[in-house]
Amino acid sequence: MAVQWYPGHMHKARRKIAETMPDIDLVIEVMDARIPFSSENPMVAALRKHRPCIKLLNKYDLADPLITQRWLQYLEKQQGVKALAVSMQAPAAIKKIPALCQKMLPQRNTAAKNIRLMVMGIPNVGKSTIINILAGKVAAKVGDEPAVTKNVSLPQQRIMLGDGISLADTPGILWPKIDNENSSYRLAITGAIKNTAIDFEDIADYAAAYLLHACPQGLKKRFRLQKLPESSVELLDAIGRKRGCLRSGGRVDRSRAAEILIHEIRRGTLGRISFETPEMIMQEIQ
Secondary structure, three states: OOOOOOOHHHHHHHHHHHHHHHHOOEEEEEEEOOOOOOOOOHHHHHHHOOOOEEEEEEOHHHOOHHHHHHHHHHHOOOOOEEEEEOOOOOHHHHOOHHHHHHHHOHHHHOOOOOEEEEEEEOOOOOHHHHHHHHHOOOOOOOOOOOOOOOOOOOOOOOEEEEOOEEEEOOOOOOOOOOOOHHHHHHHHHHOOOOHHHOOHHHHHHHHHHHHHHHOHHHHHHHHOOOOOOOOHHHHHHHHHHHOOOEOHHHOEOHHHHHHHHHHHHHHOOOOOOOOOOHHHHHHHHO
């Protein structure tokens, strides 16, 4: 599945971000802790250039904690990067980000001008919620679907965080073409791509094949399976029968079963699951 979903507002947002970037001191990139590589927009590095960056692995409460630690170590090997695992369930850690920004930009602490931040990331990764926690108020619109934030009025829209720090929000943007097919699936599974642009049965088949190896006990417990199926198709059929997704003649409605599996993954009801590791990505790239 090669995803090419690049609405017009994303193109406008990229242009505005490029125009605003010269006035930015530090970039905060929000990524999905379950898929750090797939949710890391290559456009961010190209746009921020030499500027320091804080990479936030958001939704940490949904990801495998041991794998997340490996990702943090991997990301901090990049020049000028500090990586943190965060979650909406623990807002206190997010509120410490301004202090980290000041530490990363010691030369700005004595300057008369504000430290100017920009928050970037793919759609539906939690940028707006993080901004609201930092601001201590509802400063950005939050939604469950990708591409809720479409305002491209930068650089006029600034959010003051106090302590001499201002923040610029940006719409969630994907890059024009996702070359890694595995990344396309992972982005679709975790909700970064609009449901109208994906085939639930296709991505559920990919997810099921992965979960059979990565989360066998979670599958058995959640769907009350006595025996774990051997293939992704058999797993979807088993889920469909357990959840009453049957058509005439007792045939499983695999499309409905697929939607159930994807929504269970997104809600985290199968347990804390990461869909990629640094080692896995290195192998895919090679």
